[in-house]
Amino acid sequence: MTEATIDMTTTAVLKANTATSGGREEFAHTISGTIGKPYLDGKDAKFFCRGVNVFYAGEKQAIFDVNMDIGRNEVISMIGPSGCGKSTFLRCLNRMNDTIAGCRVTGDIKLDGEDIHDKEQDPVLLRARVGMVFQKPNPFPKSIYDNVAYGPRLHGLASNRAELDDIVEQSLTKAGLFKEVKDRLQAPGTGLSGGQQQRLCIARTIAVSPEVILMDEPTSALDPIATATIEELIDELRASFTICIVTHSMQQAARISQRTAYFHMGYLVELNDTKTVFTNPQHQLTENYITGRFG
Amino acid sequence: MEDMNTTQHTSQQYNHELEEARSKLMAMGGLVEAQVSNAIKALLERDSTLGEKVAYSDHEINAMEVFLDEHCAEIIARRQPAASDLRLLITIIKVITDLERIGDEAEKIGRYAVEMGESSTSNELHHSLRHLSQHVKIMLHDTLDSLARMDVKQSMQVVDNDRQVDAEFDSISRQLITHMMEDPRNIKDSLNVTWCARSMERIGDHCKNICEYVIYLVKGKDVRHTNLEKVREEILGTD
Numbered sequence: 159m160t161e162a163t164i165d166m167t168t169t170a171v172l173k174a175n176t177a178t179s180g181g182r183e184e185f186a187h188t189i190s191g192t193i194g195k196p197y198l199d200g201k202d203a204k205f206f207c208r209g210v211n212v213f214y215a216g217e218k219q220a221i222f223d224v225n226m227d228i229g230r231n232e233v234i235s236m237i238g239p240s241g242c243g244k245s246t247f248l249r250c251l252n253r254m255n256d257t258i259a260g261c262r263v264t265g266d267i268k269l270d271g272e273d274i275h276d277k278e279q280d281p282v283l284l285r286a287r288v289g290m291v292f293q294k295p296n297p298f299p300k301s302i303y304d305n306v307a308y309g310p311r312l313h314g315l316a317s318n319r320a321e322l323d324d325i326v327e328q329s330l331t332k333a334g335l336f337k338e339v340k341d342r343l344q345a346p347g348t349g350l351s352g353g354q355q356q357r358l359c360i361a362r363t364i365a366v367s368p369e370v371i372l373m374d375e376p377t378s379a380l381d382p383i384a385t386a387t388i389e390e391l392i393d394e395l396r397a398s399f400t401i402c403i404v405t406h407s408m409q410q411a412a413r414i415s416q417r418t419a420y421f422h423m424g425y426l427v428e429l430n431d432t433k434t435v436f437t438n439p440q441h442q443l444t445e446n447y448i449t450g451r452f453g
Numbered sequence: 454m455e456d457m458n459t460t461q462h463t464s465q466q467y468n469h470e471l472e473e474a475r476s477k478l479m480a481m482g483g484l485v486e487a488q489v490s491n492a493i494k495a496l497l498e499r500d501s502t503l504g505e506k507v508a509y510s511d512h513e514i515n516a517m518e519v520f521l522d523e524h525c526a527e528i529i530a531r532r533q534p535a536a537s538d539l540r541l542l543i544t545i546i547k548v549i550t551d552l553e554r555i556g557d558e559a560e561k562i563g564r565y566a567v568e569m570g571e572s573s574t575s576n577e578l579h580h581s582l583r584h585l586s587q588h589v590k591i592m593l594h595d596t597l598d599s600l601a602r603m604d605v606k607q608s609m610q611v612v613d614n615d616r617q618v619d620a621e622f623d624s625i626s627r628q629l630i631t632h633m634m635e636d637p638r639n640i641k642d643s644l645n646v647t648w649c650a651r652s653m654e655r656i657g658d659h660c661k662n663i664c665e666y667v668i669y670l671v672k673g674k675d676v677r678h679t680n681l682e683k684v685r686e687e688i689l690g691t692d
Contacts, residue, residue, distance in 0.1 A: 409533055436535045438673030448535045450462050 189422070193440045194430030196226040196419075203227035204370060204400045205251060206268040212246050215260025220246045224265075224426045226419065228370075233392060233401045235411035235432070238421035239452060244404045247421065248372050251402065252288035253281045269370070286313055289363035293375035295355030297347035297362075302339050305347040305358055306330060309366035325365055332398075333361035334391050353384025360391065364399075371395065373403040377410065389414050408448060412436045420444045470528050471538060474521065478545050481517040482597040485552045488514065488559040489593055489656060493586040495566035496649060497579065504566030507559060514556035518549045537670075544670040548600065551659040551666075555593070558652040558659075565649050569642070578646045581628055582653075585621045589653045589660075592618065596660040603671050608664035609685060616681075618657035625650045 197203075205228035212221035221243045228234050228251075236244040246255065253274060255261045267274050274284055286309070297305050306326045309315075316322035326343070330336035335357040339350070347358050356376060363371055373392075377385040392401055392414050405411050411418050411432065418435040420428045420443070428435065428444045439445045446452055462468050488507055495504035525542045528534060534542055592614050599607035629643045629650075668676050668688060676684045 408535065412535070437539060439536050445536050449538045450464060450467065451460065452463060 189425045189427055189443070192225060192426045193428045193444075194434070195417075196426065196429040198227040198229050201229060204230045204270065206266070206271070207250075208266040210247070210250060210263065210265035210267060212243070212250060212255065213262045213264075214258070220424055221250070222424045226426060226429055228400060228402060229417070230400055231396055231398075232417060233396050233403065233415040234417045234419060235415035236402065236404045236419045236421060237406075237408055237411050237447070238427075239447065241423075242421040243424040244419075244421045245374055247426075248374055248402060248404050251370070251372055252285045252290060254285075254290065256281055286366045287368055288370040288372060289366065289368035290372045290374070291356070291359050291363055291376050294379055295352060295359050297350070297355050297358050299346065299348055301344045302330075302347045302350070302358060303343040306361050306365045309362060313366055315366065329361040329365040330358075332364050332395065333357045334387060334394075335361055351384070353380050353387060356380060356384070356388060357391065360388075360395075364395075368399065370400045370402065373401065375404055375406060378406060385410070408436075420447065422447070464532075467528075467532055470524075470532070471541065474524055474528065474542070474545055477517065477521055477524070478548065479597070479601055481514065481521065481549060481552055482600065484514055484517065485555050485559070486593055486597060488556055489562075490590060492559040492562035492566065493590060493653075496562055496569070497583060497586065499566070499570040501567045501570035504563045504570060507563030508567065511556050511560040514553055518553040521545060521549050540670050540673060544666045547666050548663050551662045555656050555659045558656050561652045562649055565645050565652075569645050569649075572642060572645075578629070578632065578642060581625050582646060582649055585618070585625060585650060585653050588614075588618055588621060589656050592657055592660045596663050599664060600667050603667060605668055605671050605688060608667040609688065611664040612661050612681060612684075615657050615661040618654060622650055622654040 207224060207226050207228075210221060210224040211219060213219050224247060236248060238244050249255045250263050250267060251269075251274075253263075255263055263275070269284070269288065273279070298308060300308070303326055306329050307322055310322060310325050316325055327336060330339065335354060338354060339345075339358075347355065350358060356379075360371075360376075377388050380388065389410065392403070395401060403411075403415065415432045417429065418432045419426055420435065420439075420441070422443050428439060428441045430440070434440075435444060436448060439448055462471075488510060491503055492507045494500065495502075495507060525546050528542060532538075592611055595607055595611050595614075598604070599611060626647065629647055633640050633643045662677075665675075665677050668674065668684075672688055674687065676688070
């Protein structure tokens, strides 16, 4: 190519090089409320959160005025840089923050219209309705069977052994693990592979028939195949449960969730359909994070 | 919050890859613009040599299209781009198809320039192409300019201008039909002029497509096959 042919658009190229991402000028640059669709107008929400603030010991505020709805049978993912408050917010939903000394949660959080902070509300029962799966698979040092049977026994969900067997089989089947472990239900749960252990933890969560499953980085300790299995599972579980997942993998959020929430420094910056968030985010901060522009 | 205006990726290499795609795209645009402008010059000035040169230079544009396609596919495979980066790559992949086709039209015009340079097409016929060709040249220039600057307003203007180009083409067609009916010996020349006008009109269509991709790139809205007034209302209304 000759110099002359390029010359015509050289100035244009220079201009393009200095243009900002997407050339968009009307991006919101400040945080004032949440951009997108944080509320489910007309549809009844499973979780209703208004004005949620979280303070840690010494009055350090971790979450600032989060307002959002979480729909029934949806997978909602929460993304954001480390320390943005996504896990803290997730833990508000089943009052796991109660277990942290000096942690204070204010604001309204309602599960099916019931205030979860109500004095009548038993946090143990709440956590049976809103189960949780953690980053590191944490099976009890018990047999596979007992791991799954633990919750139903605690809550008295089965009146005899046959019923309990049934719950264990159902839960393991839903978690996609039954076929692999049916001949060694009495073997220790800790002897399974990482991916199997995580599915065992999901089976353990499902066993008490929760309504919502919270997942905090459920696949970050797993290899890609085990991750794919869990993601497939999450999609199947959506038919029966509401799933909130915190993930560091943006691709994972893009693959499995219907709505995506972007947190930044304790604020819920944007909440929108996953498709919109990943193709046409409305806030500059979301755009920067999604496209890998945070240094 | 000082990190709010970050425009650079954490990965410098990723920046370079996207930048290369963008500058190669503009270089391809420059090449196409030169081809079109030479083809039109060859046609209007009856310069067969230049026409021949245009007709045989199209392969450079084709090679750039292939290169950019591969480059974009590689970025998608390696980086899993999202949001504006994803839209940029999709836009590039789409735009180069239209640019390549504009190149093809320039090649055709070049070939007709060779053919017509040797015949004695009447000046009157030639003159009818002058205005349309100027119009199309400006339209292509504005298209590349709005692409480089990601200028939505200018893109809307180009989309709008395409209607005028279409109207001019229709008027030339009518003029040529009259000319052919007057004397059947004019048919051969008139047809050649028609094909040239047709190629120019097609270049206008491709420019319009490119500008629609620019709007998609910047606004994230697909405005193809939509009523122009509605688009204007939607796009400029949100400014």
